[in-house]
Amino acid sequence: MKKCPKCENEFPDDYLFCPKCGGKFSSHDLAGFEEIDDSNLMVAGYDLHKSYLMGKNAVNALRGVDLKVKIGDFISIMGPSGSGKSTLMHLLGGLDKPSRGHIVIRQPTGLPEKKGSLQDISNLSKEALSEIRLHISGFVFQQFYLLPTLSAAENISIPLIFSGNKSSLVKQRTDQLLELVGLSMRGHHLPSELSGGEQQRVAIARALANDPPLILADEPTGDLDSRTGHMIMEMLKNLNEMGKTIVMVTHDQSVAGFARTKYEMMDGKFINKNQ
Numbered sequence: 001m002k003k004c005p006k007c008e009n010e011f012p013d014d015y016l017f018c019p020k021c022g023g024k025f026s027s028h029d030l031a032g033f034e035e036i037d038d039s040n041l042m043v044a045g046y047d048l049h050k051s052y053l054m055g056k057n058a059v060n061a062l063r064g065v066d067l068k069v070k071i072g073d074f075i076s077i078m079g080p081s082g083s084g085k086s087t088l089m090h091l092l093g094g095l096d097k098p099s100r101g102h103i104v105i106r107q108p109t110g111l112p113e114k115k116g117s118l119q120d121i122s123n124l125s126k127e128a129l130s131e132i133r134l135h136i137s138g139f140v141f142q143q144f145y146l147l148p149t150l151s152a153a154e155n156i157s158i159p160l161i162f163s164g165n166k167s168s169l170v171k172q173r174t175d176q177l178l179e180l181v182g183l184s185m186r187g188h189h190l191p192s193e194l195s196g197g198e199q200q201r202v203a204i205a206r207a208l209a210n211d212p213p214l215i216l217a218d219e220p221t222g223d224l225d226s227r228t229g230h231m232i233m234e235m236l237k238n239l240n241e242m243g244k245t246i247v248m249v250t251h252d253q254s255v256a257g258f259a260r261t262k263y264e265m266m267d268g269k270f271i272n273k274n275q
């Protein structure tokens with residue numbers, strides 16, 4: 001345990017932040033800080049709490065989660081319905097903010113050989129968080145969430161347009177992504193004209209649009225039959241082998257088997273970790 005020099009709170013050795021006062025420490029502030037190896041961290045949560053107000057009652061969806069995800073890791077999170085899995089994913093990817101605790105995420109540099117610095121995203125504005133979602137964390141959901149009136153290609157191109165690319169580049173990158181997910185011939189189809197597996201492949205391509213280093217997949221095979229689900233998992237496995245860091249929620253043991261590190265959640269906390 002280390003003692004925070006600002007508020008005297010005690011916290012585990014490998015924390016980069018004091019969970020009580022939020023102070024970030026350099027080696028000048030805290031003896032031994034330089035021993036902390038954060039050089040390979042992609043995203044981390046420290047003492048994460050999230051409460052929702054339902055009428056007069058507070059729902060404590062997260063009750064103190066600590067998680068370190070290394071660059072290139074593949075993590076699965078299992079747990080009963082309501083245990084806080086989706087809430088945690090939303091915090092890690094900048095879709096929501098914690099009520100308490102901190103999230104740090106690594107900024108991309110655009111150069112594969114160069115690592116960006118870690119940034120605390122716990123208190124960013126909505127605009128800054130949407131930049132994180134565009135460039136750092138790509139989401140894949142159980143229900144695909146494709147826009148029904150847009151074609152597969154148009155769905156994939158949305159994040160490319162939002163990040164201000166020229167139309168020729170949008171077209172070129174969209175074609176590349178359609179090819180990557182094996183749907184070059186189906187780009188002009190509406191989601192309703194595609195199978196579930198094909199729709200999830202479009203959603204994966206959309207998540208990859210701006211080449212984010214982190215993919216957050218919340219039950220990506222939940223609405224698919226087991227053979228199609230397996231195909232989607234092979235795709236995520238290939239992406240991980242290509243260097244993407246993956247955090248995935250699943251209810252399915254065989255799907256979790258694709259991950260390198262397996263966490264179990266219960267009542268807003270991790271109760272188990274298997275490597």
Ligand SMILES: Nc1ncnc2c1ncn2[C@@H]1O[C@H](COP(=O)(O)OP(=O)(O)OP(=O)(O)O)[C@@H](O)[C@H]1O
Nearest residue numbers: 052053054059061080081082083084085086087088
């Ligand atoms: N926006 C919200 N407002 C109020 N309560 C919420 C909200 N989002 C989640 N919750 C509550 O927080 C708890 C955790 O929800 P969460 O969606 O993270 O669970 P989960 O583990 O993903 O469950 P499932 O396996 O069913 O998807 C639940 O009790 C849920 O009702």
Ligand SMILES: [Mg+2]
Nearest residue numbers: 085086087218
């Ligand atoms: Mg969920």
